[in-house]
Amino acid sequence: MYRYDEFDAKIVADRVAQFRGQVARRVEGDITEDEFKPLRLMNGVYLQLHAYMLRIAIPYGTLNAAQLRKLAFIARTYDKNFGHITTRQNIQFNWPALTDIPDILDHLAEVEMHAIQTSGNCIRNVTSDQFAGAGADELEDPRPWCEIIRQWSTFHPEFSFLPRKFKIAVTAAPEDRAAVRVHDIGLHMKKNEAGEVGFEVLVGGGLGRTPYIGQVIREFLPKDHLLSYLEAILRVYNSLGRRDNIYKARIKILVNELGAEAFRDMVEAEWAVMDKSRIDLPGDEIERIHAYFAAPDFEDDLDTGDFDSAQKSDKGFARWVRHNVRAHKQPGYASVTISLKPTSMAPGDITSEQMELIADIAQTHCFDEVRTTHEQNLVLPHVKKADLHAIYKKLAPYGLGSSNAGLVSDIIACPGLDYCNLANTRSIPLAQRIQKRFEDLDRQENIGELKIKISGCINACGHHHVGHIGILGVDKKGEEFYQVTLGGSAAEDASIGEIVGRGLSTDEVVDAIENLISFYLGERSDGERFVDTYRRLGPDPFKEALYVA
Amino acid sequence: MLLKLENETLARVNAEAAQDIPDFGVWQAQEPRGTAVRIANDINLAAEEFDPSGLELIVLDFPKYKDGRAYTQARTLRECYGFEGDIRAAGDVLRDQVLFMARCGFTSFELADGVLERSGGVEGFEKSLKDFDLFYQPGVKGTALWRLRGLSGATEKERLAAAGIKG
Numbered sequence: 138m139y140r141y142d143e144f145d146a147k148i149v150a151d152r153v154a155q156f157r158g159q160v161a162r163r164v165e166g167d168i169t170e171d172e173f174k175p176l177r178l179m180n181g182v183y184l185q186l187h188a189y190m191l192r193i194a195i196p197y198g199t200l201n202a203a204q205l206r207k208l209a210f211i212a213r214t215y216d217k218n219f220g221h222i223t224t225r226q227n228i229q230f231n232w233p234a235l236t237d238i239p240d241i242l243d244h245l246a247e248v249e250m251h252a253i254q255t256s257g258n259c260i261r262n263v264t265s266d267q268f269a270g271a272g273a274d275e276l277e278d279p280r281p282w283c284e285i286i287r288q289w290s291t292f293h294p295e296f297s298f299l300p301r302k303f304k305i306a307v308t309a310a311p312e313d314r315a316a317v318r319v320h321d322i323g324l325h326m327k328k329n330e331a332g333e334v335g336f337e338v339l340v341g342g343g344l345g346r347t348p349y350i351g352q353v354i355r356e357f358l359p360k361d362h363l364l365s366y367l368e369a370i371l372r373v374y375n376s377l378g379r380r381d382n383i384y385k386a387r388i389k390i391l392v393n394e395l396g397a398e399a400f401r402d403m404v405e406a407e408w409a410v411m412d413k414s415r416i417d418l419p420g421d422e423i424e425r426i427h428a429y430f431a432a433p434d435f436e437d438d439l440d441t442g443d444f445d446s447a448q449k450s451d452k453g454f455a456r457w458v459r460h461n462v463r464a465h466k467q468p469g470y471a472s473v474t475i476s477l478k479p480t481s482m483a484p485g486d487i488t489s490e491q492m493e494l495i496a497d498i499a500q501t502h503c504f505d506e507v508r509t510t511h512e513q514n515l516v517l518p519h520v521k522k523a524d525l526h527a528i529y530k531k532l533a534p535y536g537l538g539s540s541n542a543g544l545v546s547d548i549i550a551c552p553g554l555d556y557c558n559l560a561n562t563r564s565i566p567l568a569q570r571i572q573k574r575f576e577d578l579d580r581q582e583n584i585g586e587l588k589i590k591i592s593g594c595i596n597a598c599g600h601h602h603v604g605h606i607g608i609l610g611v612d613k614k615g616e617e618f619y620q621v622t623l624g625g626s627a628a629e630d631a632s633i634g635e636i637v638g639r640g641l642s643t644d645e646v647v648d649a650i651e652n653l654i655s656f657y658l659g660e661r662s663d664g665e666r667f668v669d670t671y672r673r674l675g676p677d678p679f680k681e682a683l684y685v686a
Numbered sequence: 687m688l689l690k691l692e693n694e695t696l697a698r699v700n701a702e703a704a705q706d707i708p709d710f711g712v713w714q715a716q717e718p719r720g721t722a723v724r725i726a727n728d729i730n731l732a733a734e735e736f737d738p739s740g741l742e743l744i745v746l747d748f749p750k751y752k753d754g755r756a757y758t759q760a761r762t763l764r765e766c767y768g769f770e771g772d773i774r775a776a777g778d779v780l781r782d783q784v785l786f787m788a789r790c791g792f793t794s795f796e797l798a799d800g801v802l803e804r805s806g807g808v809e810g811f812e813k814s815l816k817d818f819d820l821f822y823q824p825g826v827k828g829t830a831l832w833r834l835r836g837l838s839g840a841t842e843k844e845r846l847a848a849a850g851i852k853g
């Protein structure tokens with residue numbers, strides 16, 4: 138993974154010093170709260186319902202053991218012993234005191250971490266495929282390009298006061314695990330006819346109250362020109378993006394008001410006159426960054442040890458292997474999804490003890506690497522198959538052995554009314570009730586892949602628009618109601634779910650989800666996932682099924 | 687209240703206030719055109735027929751410090767039009783944005799009443815101008831770090847080794 142040189146370290150240290158000064162001036166009253174707000178947001182400090190929240194960047198979801206241990210220390214020292222993995226691969230702490238935050242940032246800087254641009258109307262932490270560098274299906278590791286974007290976008294002088302926040306995701310596999318189609322800019326690495334690898338550039342995707350799937354504005358961008366092209370897109374957006382209405386300020390609205398072609402023409406015109414050589418990185422710097430992401434020293438001709446026999450003797454392990462273990466590009470290795478969705482916790486929450494355990498496992502078994510996922514889980518990207526049973530036995534006693542990756546209980550939920558001042562409804566308790574209802578593992582396995590995503594209001598932090606089943610919290614005369622959407626997807630077959638039926642009360646909603654699933658089980662043909670059956674049959678029969686008593 | 691940036695230092699100067707400088711439409715109609723113009727931030731310079739030769743001062747506006755359109759205008763003036771005169775930031779100009787402004791090509795800063803007093807004076811502004819001396823990306827002011835990396839002497843192997851990575 139990328140390691141700071143003396144320059145990166147100095148920039149982060151300077152940032153902490155700057156923020157320390159800003160907090161002191163705020164405490165003195167020299168800066169108004171209105172003026173302070175974007176300063177703290179650009180440093181990940183959000184004001185929630187009960188307290189400040191600190192969102193720490195995990196660039197493209199890659200962590201090492203020392204970093205994870207430091208996060209465990211911060212959770213224990215400054216928070217209530219847990220952190221929360223977000224849908225943008227970051228980690229949040231919900232209870233730090235504002236005046237402690239500069240110290241927390243100092244601790245983070247020691248392990249090459251920061252909270253820069255995790256909030257605010259700037260270019261946010263860039264996200265990627267959690268199996269980058271491990272997946273058998275990828276063209277190349279997309280993370281060097283993520284790091285190049287991270288550096289370019291950090292304190293960009295021109296793009297720090299954009300009309301609205303700006304999110305970029307990069308993936309290099311045909312199966313899109315980074316949801317690039319619902320980002321402000323999605324970069325999908327592809328080969329052109331000449332066999333060269335470059336970027337397909339999508340613009341204007343996003344969720345929130347007006348969801349859009351991104352549109353392709355360039356089929357193939359040569360890799361070397363990535364930064365100048367991004368700069369051209371951002372420049373058009375910064376000039377023309379709407380600032381009169383916060384709900385119309387995202388680039389998706391601009392792209393759709395202008396039309397994707399007109400938008401593309403403006404970007405291309407800007408790009409054509411730009412001095413690209415000033416902005417694009419030279420080959421040796423691109424190589425320098427790539428070198429940090431060289432594949433680890435994989436061993437050849439590995440023995441798989443007790444991998445097969447243990448699956449026969451340990452049914453729990455066998456189930457975990459079926460759902461949470463994934464093929465690796467290197468024979469003898471596998472990638473593991475560590476589920477943060479046991480029935481008892483808020484989706485994505487992780488305790489200090491769990492972080493420390495995973496740090497130990499990563500160090501012993503996984504080349505010192507851990508990943509966070511946008512589905513709020515963790516991944517051990519490269520472990521030997523021979524070690525899997527031992528790893529499973531270490532994880533399970535810590536509540537980390539849930540065999541539910543991709544299943545009905547692997548729910549994305551936003552913080553909702555338990556933390557968020559914009560919420561209409563609670564999200565976490567609903568996720569837990571659904572998990573409880575489908576607790577039976579055989580039943581979950583029988584249902585198969587099903588992505589449930591819950592947002593407590595129309596801001597869509599829980600991605601409900603792109604859930605196979607999406608659940609949106611609405612307020613009806615002060616009472617909590619839930620609106621169900623069906624047929625969404627954030628993957629390569631991206632689509633926005635359709636609203637079905639009227640809002641459901643807190644008492645009705647779990648039964649309604651069960652009705653939908655029972656209907657699907659009755660109707661599915663071989664190998665069909667829930668979303669496939671929905672797409673084949675359309676919304677009407679599902680709408681009827683929703684209310685079956 | 688106007689601060690001017692010269693040789694990395696800020697100095698108080700006296701000059702005509704932004705509100706007294708002709709706006710874009712007035713200036714375009716002038717015969718002959720004056721040496722100073724005030725350009726609103728919704729004028730897209732990339733789309734305008736615009737000739738800055740003869741201009742000594744261009745005032746760009748921050749109606750709210752959060753409205754960042756003038757950053758793009760300033761860079762466009764420096765990098766596309768090659769404008770070398772003074773670019774002044776006016777409106778909601780605050781200490782915490784002054785480095786971003788300087789990096790986009792602004793060379794003077796017109797402050798609203800009371801701002802200097804609660805910003806630690808000229809020194810406070812200068813301190814914020816020096817919050818960073820390394821930059822990841824090129825700006826009108828400030829070299830991109832990747833250029834420094836190329837110059838700093840260490841070989842790739844040495845650099846990786848220092849970071850504890852096998853090259």
Ligand code: HEM
Nearest residue numbers: 185223224225319343344345552556557558559596597598
């Ligand atoms: C106090 C808590 C929070 C507040 C007040 C909040 C507020 C918002 C708002 C206002 C939006 C809509 C922005 C827009 O599209 O214009 C939004 C979107 C979003 N938020 Fe949050 N949020 C909170 C917590 C979170 C958390 C914890 C996560 C991650 C788990 C998160 C992830 C997202 C994502 C992914 C979107 C969708 C962005 C898109 O349109 O593509 N938010 N949030």
Ligand code: SF4
Nearest residue numbers: 551557560593594598
């Ligand atoms: S979706 Fe709404 S309720 Fe949920 S975290 Fe976002 S703003 Fe809050």
